[in-house]
Amino acid sequence: IKLQQVPGVTDLGLMPRKVSKVAIVGGGPMGSGIATTLILSHYPVILKEINEKFLNAGIGRIKENLQSRVRKGKMTKDNYDKTLSLLTGVLDYEKFKSVDLAIETVVENVKLKQQIFAELEQHCPSHCILATNTSTIDLDLIGEKTNSQDRIVGTHFFAPAHIMPLLEIVRTPRASLQAVVTMLDVGKKIKKTPIVVGNCTGFAVNRMFFPYTQAALLLVDHGMDVDKIDQACIEFGMPIGPFSHRHAVP
Template identity: 70%
Template sequence: MGSGIATALILSNYPVILTEVNEKFLEAGIGRVNANLQSRVKKGKMTQEKFEKTMSLLTGVLDYGSFKDVDLVIEAMIENISLKQQIFADLENHCPRHCILASNTSTIDLNLISEKMRSQDRIIGAHFFSPANVMPLLEIICTKHTSPQVIVDLLDIGKKIRKTPVVVGNCTGFAINRKFFPYTQATLLLVDRGTNLYYVDRAVIKFGMPMGPFRLADLVGFGMAGMQFIENFPERSYKSMLIPLMLEDKRAGESTRKGFYSYDDKCKASTYPELKDYIEKSRSISGVSIDPKKDIVEMILFPVVNEACRVFAEGIAVKASGLDITSVMCKGFPRYR
């Protein structure tokens, strides 16, 4: 994700310092930025001269020594609360007082991330969507302490890097991911109740989504987002055993070449007949009644609508139209629906 964000910034002529924990990861990150730009050259969207000039805006470092004059830092590490807390405590000591400290977290409450910071007014969420150099949306998350000037400045940057910024309030999952937390849970409930997993994906694609929920889960990985919802909203959570059973056998999606689907070297997906063994075991553990005739689209999307209403009622989203825009631009919800 960090390389995609760096790509988006240097494409808009912002100089970027990319830092990593070791030389290997740093070289890999710079390599991904290079590949992103080379792809534009191959497609005729960028000249070789422009490529070289743009790459010159990127500097790689292994410590915070170069951060003494920066205006904005965007943290984009794995979703680990204690590590993020330590990073922001360190950044506060190495960055100038005016520097905006932003996190690209997709689910973690910013109040948790900033717990060890002295100056709460300059932390903000800058949630990009993968791939960050392509996806048009930027979710800006502010806490009750975030300075209005910090919000205005990040809005300006978002527009300059050609993103559509949407400002939301702070909570677990924020506006976009929180309203779609029930999406995967509902699909897992359907499968536990007897619906064919691949039929669910086909039905959702027929409805107008760019890909089905299980194919999407394979793409983005079985990360901590679902667990965050279960932990913070247990009263309306459904915990299927299907994903935990798959993870026991290292079926974690595209990253392992096997998830709900199997993948070849080019990440082309194919169905996996043996998945039925995991499904049958999950059904036996869940103990839910079998009812494969439920309307698939309603079963999956009505909980999303309900969660969106909660997000709006709690003031996380200022306008209902903002929730509509994010659903279309980030999740691929069909405009004509």
């Protein structure tokens, strides 16, 4: 698989490290979508939640994602069973000791993310890449309570994560190039379009998307119809209008 060429990253001769098992913290819409993407690409996944209710809900979302593929003729029942067998649900970090990549997908709460990253540092092996699916929060702030800033990266998937192709790999000045190269490799293997972006407000996509939606809201304040705004954006070349997008994203 040919990696995206990133000056100062992919031209240094670094080879991606093998990722054999992935852990995901949080089984909400994003976590379950990411888990679906990974098991469809044959990665064993450990999905952690805080209680049985949330864990069962997360596993249920993943099952529905796969069942949708069966209904559409994109997956056989046999492949459904084999793919689902790659998923393990847990309520603690015991099985995290054997993972090569851990992805945090909880709500955008800094203190909660800091707590989770401190726990990941404690329970994951020292080579494990620690990733966050945050869409806007400073990665240095998320990893502030750890001594593992060199292996913390952003892996910003877009909803629904098992369908949307773009993957922002967020690189901080302290992140190791090895971790970035490895995540580029994983991104390609799970059939995403990975791009490397800097650790700044909104990264790449939301940095542009925020003023785009603000402009749309300003037009509404001036009395313009939301459907006409959406249609104008589609005619310009956007795949979906800003207001339709707000309804489509959970």
